[in-house]
Amino acid sequence: MYHYKRRLKLKTRIKNGYHQYNAGKGWIWTHRRVAEKKMGSKILPGYEVHHINGIKTDNRPSNLIVLSKAKHRAIHSKGVKK
Numbered sequence: 001m002y003h004y005k006r007r008l009k010l011k012t013r014i015k016n017g018y019h020q021y022n023a024g025k026g027w028i029w030t031h032r033r034v035a036e037k038k039m040g041s042k043i044l045p046g047y048e049v050h051h052i053n054g055i056k057t058d059n060r061p062s063n064l065i066v067l068s069k070a071k072h073r074a075i076h077s078k079g080v081k082k
């Protein structure tokens with residue numbers, strides 16, 4: 001488990017429906033950070049993070065999957081029709 005000796009001061013906001021946070025070095029997509037932590041490695045260029053249940057603000061690791069841009073686009077073009 002993680003132990004925080006002091007509270008981390010993170011600014012957060014929502015952009016385009018997604019959460020972002022700012023630790024002082026600019027705005028970072030929260031879901032990308034969570035996915036990188038889950039995988040234990042950086043997201044490669046050309047890859048994107050998909051929210052499995054379609055809820056953009058649900059950044060639980062179990063809801064995030066890293067896909068190539070092409071695969072990601074294919075999922076959305078199929079799934080959007082309702």
Ligand SMILES: [Zn+2]
Pocket residue numbers: 049050051072076
């Ligand atoms: Zn997606």
